[in-house]
Amino acid sequence: MRLQVRQNLLYSFLFYRADMTTSSQSAEQPTANQTSGMWGGRFTEATDAFVAEFTASVQFDQRFYKQDIAGSIAHATMLAKVGVLTDAERDDIIQGLSEIKAEIEAGRFEWRIDLEDVHMNIESRLTQRIGITGKKLHTGRSRNDQVATDIRLYLRDEIDDILSILQRLQKGLLGLAASHTHTIMPGFTHLQTAQPVTFGHHLLAWFEMFVRDTERLQDCRKRVNRMPLGSAALAGTTYPIDRAYTAQLLGFEAVSENSLDAVSDRDFAIEFNAAAALIMMHLSRMSEELILWTSAQFKFVNIPDRFCTGSSIMPQKKNPDVPELIRGKSGRVFGDLISLLTLMKGQPLAYNKDNQEDKEPLFDAIDTVRGSLMAFADMVPALVPNIEIMREAALRGFSTATDLADYLVKKGVAFRDAHEIVGKAVALGVQEDKDLSELSLEQLQQFSDLIGADVFDNALTLEASVNARDHIGGTSPKQVEAAIARAHDRLAQLYA
Numbered sequence: 499m500r501l502q503v504r505q506n507l508l509y510s511f512l513f514y515r516a517d518m519t520t521s522s523q524s525a526e527q528p529t530a531n532q533t534s535g536m537w538g539g540r541f542t543e544a545t546d547a548f549v550a551e552f553t554a555s556v557q558f559d560q561r562f563y564k565q566d567i568a569g570s571i572a573h574a575t576m577l578a579k580v581g582v583l584t585d586a587e588r589d590d591i592i593q594g595l596s597e598i599k600a601e602i603e604a605g606r607f608e609w610r611i612d613l614e615d616v617h618m619n620i621e622s623r624l625t626q627r628i629g630i631t632g633k634k635l636h637t638g639r640s641r642n643d644q645v646a647t648d649i650r651l652y653l654r655d656e657i658d659d660i661l662s663i664l665q666r667l668q669k670g671l672l673g674l675a676a677s678h679t680h681t682i683m684p685g686f687t688h689l690q691t692a693q694p695v696t697f698g699h700h701l702l703a704w705f706e707m708f709v710r711d712t713e714r715l716q717d718c719r720k721r722v723n724r725m726p727l728g729s730a731a732l733a734g735t736t737y738p739i740d741r742a743y744t745a746q747l748l749g750f751e752a753v754s755e756n757s758l759d760a761v762s763d764r765d766f767a768i769e770f771n772a773a774a775a776l777i778m779m780h781l782s783r784m785s786e787e788l789i790l791w792t793s794a795q796f797k798f799v800n801i802p803d804r805f806c807t808g809s810s811i812m813p814q815k816k817n818p819d820v821p822e823l824i825r826g827k828s829g830r831v832f833g834d835l836i837s838l839l840t841l842m843k844g845q846p847l848a849y850n851k852d853n854q855e856d857k858e859p860l861f862d863a864i865d866t867v868r869g870s871l872m873a874f875a876d877m878v879p880a881l882v883p884n885i886e887i888m889r890e891a892a893l894r895g896f897s898t899a900t901d902l903a904d905y906l907v908k909k910g911v912a913f914r915d916a917h918e919i920v921g922k923a924v925a926l927g928v929q930e931d932k933d934l935s936e937l938s939l940e941q942l943q944q945f946s947d948l949i950g951a952d953v954f955d956n957a958l959t960l961e962a963s964v965n966a967r968d969h970i971g972g973t974s975p976k977q978v979e980a981a982i983a984r985a986h987d988r989l990a991q992l993y994a
Contacts, residue, residue: 550611553614555615559645565651566617567598567620569748571592571595571596572747574588574592575588575747583637587634591635593628594627598623598627601623618641638739643730647726647727649857653766656864660864661712670875670878671878674879675699675982676698678701679696682695682696682960683697683798693900694892694898695973696975697883699972699981702982715773718766718770718773724754727744728744729760732758732847733757764856768838770860771831771863774831774866774867781874785825796887798883799883799884800884801877801880801881820877824873824874830862831866831867896927898963899924900920901962902916902949905953905957906919906946920945922945923937
């Protein structure tokens with residue numbers, strides 16, 4: 499639907515000059531290319547139809563309807579409390595708004611582009627339903643503080659929803675990690691085999707990324723949850739409003755301190771998009787690893803068929819489309835962040851029409867992050883690692899070389915000397931196409947007579963390597979199990 503609107507708008511724009519009305523047409527008689535607005539008292543002619551469509555936002559901001567109605571109900575309740583509205587007027591407004599909400603949710607509401615936005619559409623319908631009382635609702639506020647309130651209420655709800663999906667993904671990671679505390683795989687740097695790690699340890703690295711994402715979103719939510727309503731257009735209002743009461747009704751933690759800043763601030767949206775970009779970056783990194791791991795060259799992990807697709811020409815193909823698509827979607831969220839930063843960088847105080855463009859980058863980031871997290875929350879617990887293939891890969895690439903160097907250091911060799919000794923042993927392994935554990939004791943001893951028969955059990959086995967990393971943050975199964983237990987406690991605290 500949005501695409502069609504944009505196509506129609508583009509067509510109108512391309513052929514606009516040919517359809518322009520002439521100056522001889524009467525300003526008092528709107529033509530087919532003109533429309534009127536609820537704010538038209540100042541104007542001597544109606545808004546051109548193309549301009550009305552070009553400047554309208556109702557095509558996309560109608561998703562604010564719940565928040566707009568909730569804000570209006572709270573505003574009307576406050577106005578009655580301070581004596582600006584009567585109780586009867588308040589009740590009529592609340593009843594009317596409730597009925598309008600039902601109309602919208604039943605699909606019976608007619609959204610009109612000539613009314614510009616969600617606010618004026620709802621207010622116009624309210625006036626149709628309850629008469630002149632509907633016109634009193636806007637007392638003491640402006641669309642500037644109204645939309646600033648709506649967007650905060652909406653984003654607050656979306657953050658809560660995204661956090662719940664993040665929590666589900668985090669729990670899925672912990673559950674999978676708990677099943678693979680002893681599963682050994684190669685750890686990589688530069689995408690080259692480095693040292694053995696446990697699969698559970700690797701999953702916990704992903705978990706840590708998402709813990710930081712949770713903390714960022716929760717911190718962002720604090721700044722989102724400040725109420726601008728009452729700032730009016732830019733300077734406040736002359737009516738005896740009670741902003742603290744309205745904030746309480748809407749669940750805001752605080753009210754904005756400065757009316758100029760309140761109506762024009764979009765830092766909270768930029769901050770959310772920055773947090774969203776980081777989430778997508780983390781998902782993209784995970785996706786890249788899964789794409790590699792599911793390839794025929796790695797075969798570390800199997801993704802269930804329901805998260806994959808095939809090829810139209812190659813019957814053998816099983817493509818990891820979910821990770822690939824999410825890797826691609828990260829770019830659009832990065833773009834959403836840049837769009838908001840660019841939108842705001844040149845704006846003077848206070849509100850400017852530019853800010854109508856804040857919603858689509860925000861909506862897109864919200865929708866993309868939510869969908870991507872939902873896909874991963876469903877997919878990650880279903881991953882099936884190929885344990886033997888992972889282990890076999892860890893035996894290649896001299897992953898225990900550092901353990902041999904540490905073995906020599908414990909026998910009194912300086913680390914730099916131990917590093918050189920092991921490097922020569924690796925060179926022999928490369929020459930003979932053998933892992934260090936496959937070289938004979940005699941071959942190893944030609945590089946140092948300090949190497950004894952115990953080297954195979956204490957340094958060169960995969961189990962010895964991972965078990966030796968027995969400290970907080972290490973990859974030993976014992977530490978991974980302890981980290982999982984701590985992680986569950988951390989989640990309980992984060993989401994308390």
